[in-house]
Amino acid sequence: AQTVTQSQPEMSVQEAETVTLSCTYDTSESDYYLFWYKQPPSRQMILVIRQEAYKQQNATENRFSVNFQKAAKSFSLKISDSQLGDAAMYFCAYLNAGNMLTFGGGTRLMVKP
Amino acid sequence: DAGVIQSPRHEVTEMGQEVTLRCKPISGHNSLFWYRQTMMRGLELLIYFNNNVPIDDSGMPEDRFSAKMPNASFSTLKIQPSEPRDSAVYFCASTIQGTRGYTFGSGTRLTVV
Numbered sequence A: 001a002q003t004v005t006q007s008q009p010e011m012s013v014q015e016a017e018t019v020t021l022s023c024t025y026d027t028s029e030s031d032y033y034l035f036w037y038k039q040p041p042s043r044q045m046i047l048v049i050r051q052e053a054y055k056q057q058n059a060t061e062n063r064f065s066v067n068f069q070k071a072a073k074s075f076s077l078k079i080s081d082s083q084l085g086d087a088a089m090y091f092c093a094y095l096n097a098g099n100m101l102t103f104g105g106g107t108r109l110m111v112k113p
Numbered sequence B: 001d002a003g004v005i006q007s008p009r010h011e012v013t014e015m016g017q018e019v020t021l022r023c024k025p026i027s028g029h030n031s032l033f034w035y036r037q038t039m040m041r042g043l044e045l046l047i048y049f050n051n052n053v054p055i056d057d058s059g060m061p062e063d064r065f066s067a068k069m070p071n072a073s074f075s076t077l078k079i080q081p082s083e084p085r086d087s088a089v090y091f092c093a094s095t096i097q098g099t100r101g102y103t104f105g106s107g108t109r110l111t112v113v
Helices: none
Strands: A003-005 A010-014 A019-021 A024-026 A033-039 A046-052 A064-069 A074-079 A088-095 A101-103 A107-112 B005-007 B010-013 B019-024 B031-038 B042-050 B053-056 B065-071 B074-079 B088-095 B108-112
Touching: A003 A088, A003 A101, A010 A019, A019 A107, A024 A074, A033 A064, A033 A074, A046 A064, A046 A074, A074 A088, A101 B042, B005 B088, B010 B019, B019 B088, B019 B108, B031 B074, B042 B065, B042 B074, B053 B065, B074 B088
Parallel strands: A010 A107, B010 B108
Antiparallel strands: A003 A024, A019 A074, A033 A046, A033 A088, A064 A074, A088 A101, A088 A107, B005 B019, B019 B074, B031 B042, B031 B088, B042 B053, B065 B074, B088 B108
16 A cells, blocks of 8 residues: 655745655555645635656646655655745645555645735 | 545444444545544544455454445445444545545544443
8 A cells, every 4th residue: 555644744834935745655556646736725626736657757836846756765855935825734645556546744835925 | 527425424432332424535536545543543544445345344343343335435434333432534535546646535533322
């Protein structure tokens, strides 16, 4: 079974600054996908970014980018120019070949004005 | 597209009562997942269906929990009898098998008193 670990229960960042959220995972598969989801207080699960394991290029979505290190099984999320609306819980998730999604424990991000 | 629709949004019930949570997946999606989110255990996969057939229910906590998908547009998660430790947010998600993209509903917050 796969496991996903987020070692930072809480992170804080100043508005307009950059923050990086960490995620590591354990798997013996070679074909998988990785995701970052955002969960604001409304509790809606919002897809932030996704990365295919077979792609070496790191995914980017506007202010959000990832640092995918396949050999190290690391998948961190960088948020640039942080905004107040970025404050939320962030979950790293692993999707296996059987289409089952496993989540990390989450990181609560606070953004200071 | 209305997205994945869950009802009710909130449910408060007394211990021992039967609770039924409902989910309508996105039209055309053929995989459906039920997740439970608690502070202690995070997001856990309870069960998932492909083409209305249960594929993996190993995450269902005990016999008090049951899930059905009578057709492609409707699924239920039932707890009978409910207990206070079942209090959680229950999410439904759907996808097209093989596309690697989940869409989550807004969740049902269940409180058992």
